[in-house]
Amino acid sequence: MKLPEFTQFKVKHIALITLTAGLWMNTAHGQRFQRPEPKLDPMVEKIIAEAKGNSQLENLAFELLDVVGPRLVGTPGMTKANEWALKTFEKWGIPAKNQQFGEWHGWERGISHIDMTHPRTKSIAGTQLAWSPTTKGKAIEAEVITLPEIKDSLGFRQWLPNVKGKYVMISMPQPTGRPDANWKEYATPESLAKMQSNRDSLNRAWASRIRATGLSPNSIPSVLEDAGAVGILTSYWSMEFGANKIFGARSHKVPSLDISLEDYGILYRLAEKGYAPKIKVETSSKHLGNVPSFNTIAEIKGSQFPNEYVILSAHLDSWEGGSGATDNGTGTIAMMEVARVLKQVLPNPKRTILIGLWGSEEQGLNGSRSFVLDNPDVIEKTQAVFNLDNGTGRVANISGSGFVHAYDFMGRWLSAVPREYTKDIKTDFPGSPGSGGSDHVSFVAAGVPGFMLSSLSWDYGSATWHTNLDTYDKLVFDDLLHNVILTAVLTYKASEEPQLVNREKRLLPAGPDGNPGTWPAIRQPRRSGVGY
Structure with a gap:
């Protein structure tokens, strides 16, 4: 599901009722009155x-x-x-x-073994994305590289042969693994502002790096695998200690792996500073047809x-x-x-x-x-x-x-x-x-x-x-x-209830364009699919 609707809750319609201990408040009419304690329905007592x-x-x-x-x-x-x-x-x-x-x-998930083998040995916290292709149970060791800073899509195409035989990192490295609430509780105001400014700058720079490829973010994995990459590495941090969002793979031939924030950061820093890190990956998921x-x-x-x-x-x-x-x-x-x-x-x-x-x-x-x-x-x-x-x-x-x-x-x-x-x-x-x-x-x-x-x-x-x-x-x-x-x-x-309730719909307010609001239309479901 998407984020819960109550996070977008705004009091802007005809009536708002707040149920409080012993009170019903009708804020639309400015009335407040005591609601007497009713005798409990025997069926409600049984339910409880x-x-x-x-x-x-x-x-x-x-x-x-x-x-x-x-x-x-x-x-x-x-x-x-x-x-x-x-x-x-x-x-x-x-x-x-x-x-x-x-x-x-x-699709059936199998094991996900991910280990850094160079410049030192380390078990990497990560997992296959949903519907990811597999290494077919083989351990594939290769160097890890990052998306480069390039000028435009021509530069990206000229760089593309470099991915052959490599694992490619396509997510922005996070400047901090601490959630904002943690920073706000302990950091000085100056330190918090500095971190947020740094993160905003990194976000803008990374968005520019992606745009320069001439591709949408969802298209990049398939282009990389077609150019010979052996795997796609991502890290979708959820702004909470230890939490990454795990969605579906966008690759079709090579494994897509989500790596924990800090392990992703280690690999990224090593690659950017010229240490040519290597990882060994073994996955054994199965594709089962429709x-x-x-x-x-x-x-x-x-x-x-x-x-x-x-x-x-x-x-x-x-x-x-x-x-x-x-x-x-x-x-x-x-x-x-x-x-x-x-x-x-x-x-x-x-x-x-x-x-x-x-x-x-x-x-x-x-x-x-x-x-x-x-x-x-x-x-x-x-x-x-x-x-x-x-x-x-x-x-x-x-x-x-x-x-x-x-x-x-x-x-x-x-x-x-x-x-x-x-x-x-x-x-x-x-x-x-x-x-x-x-x-x-x-x-x-x-x-x-x-x-x-x-x-x-x-x-x-x-x-x-x-x-x-x-x-x-x-x-x-x-x-x-x-x-x-x-x-x-x-x-x-x-x-x-004695009868079916009245289904009358309200008239919806005009949208930002000034046109009358319309009731949502019935949408056709997807009755077959792959991945998303």
Whole structure:
């Protein structure tokens, strides 16, 4: 997924409600009044008792993150995750199926051994990028060189023969491995300003170096491999201690490797100062041809309105630098646990509750977009979609996604949740429809009230979002339990609503060009692909 929407949150629409302990504040009208403590709905009491007394969150996290592991589309890990989810739902007595929506180039990660062999011996911290070509299990030793400072694309073409038989570094070396917060806490103002100025200068110089090649950054790897390079070295630092973002390879014939910040820096400094460093690389990933891509769909059948739906939404796939813990293992296990709790205490809801664990979200919301197009009858009769997908924190923000009456029906449903779980939530009604970022927007584009349950940061953007540090140890189970209770109560209330809610859309403000705002269009998914 992209960075969470709440990081871009701005209060600029018709109404803003802040839920505080014992208070509802309507800032649009300047009113503040005491909300009396309501008597708790007996079903809400049962939801809380089941969620707290029999929580399966830690076991689900262990099984998904430690046993299954990362879930890159097209890999055996994703297949195992679909199968695991299916068996888990069926164990709980919740019918489920894996619905194929497309296929993807298959790839299976193998070992990544990277060692510096000259001018000294050192094990290098790094890994293959997703879908990277392989050394076929052979150890390939070669010199490491950097992209040169050249005048223009002609100079780049004249230099290009130098890459033959070499590993080529194509990322800017970072001047510091300390995150900005660390500098701000300990550095003198003068030292901080000096570092930031130095980094800005390096960024400008590196951007100029890339432009001079006449190529886009994504095109450079294939040009280098065609010229005879034996491998591509990158380092995509995430501005946090020890964190690198791990995405997909842009090479097609030789391995692409992400190297940790400091090991990349060592190699870069040695190469720039004439020491001709060498590394030995051995990788053994496998390319598996095209493999099917699935959404896992589970169902708690409605008793009164079986053909009307409330959808619990989370994407099951992940990048695979870590184990996909906070993106989106947290959303997956929380929504699965919501389903388990509701099956225990509300086995016959009025409306059908669907649980959609989407595939290939990371490549463009492909699973949820496919579901929207492939299931028009469901889309026509969906009451609401609740989506979890930005980390391990407690839900802190909910937008009305541009639906005029969200203030009314979401307000009623939130009122049923004990204030312990809503007191710190900020809501923006009616808000605006999202144009990307996570799976709820697939439904919003189709006119379905879809709501991103946006979480507290826990340094998600820098520490775990698509990084090698997105692992089990970053989970905060108390916050996940909080989200399970909140989502379960919202789902219960949405399922029991007497009628389908009003889907009227707000008129969107004009854009910077002065043209009227338009509702996001339904976008076609990618139903087949390689890499990105």
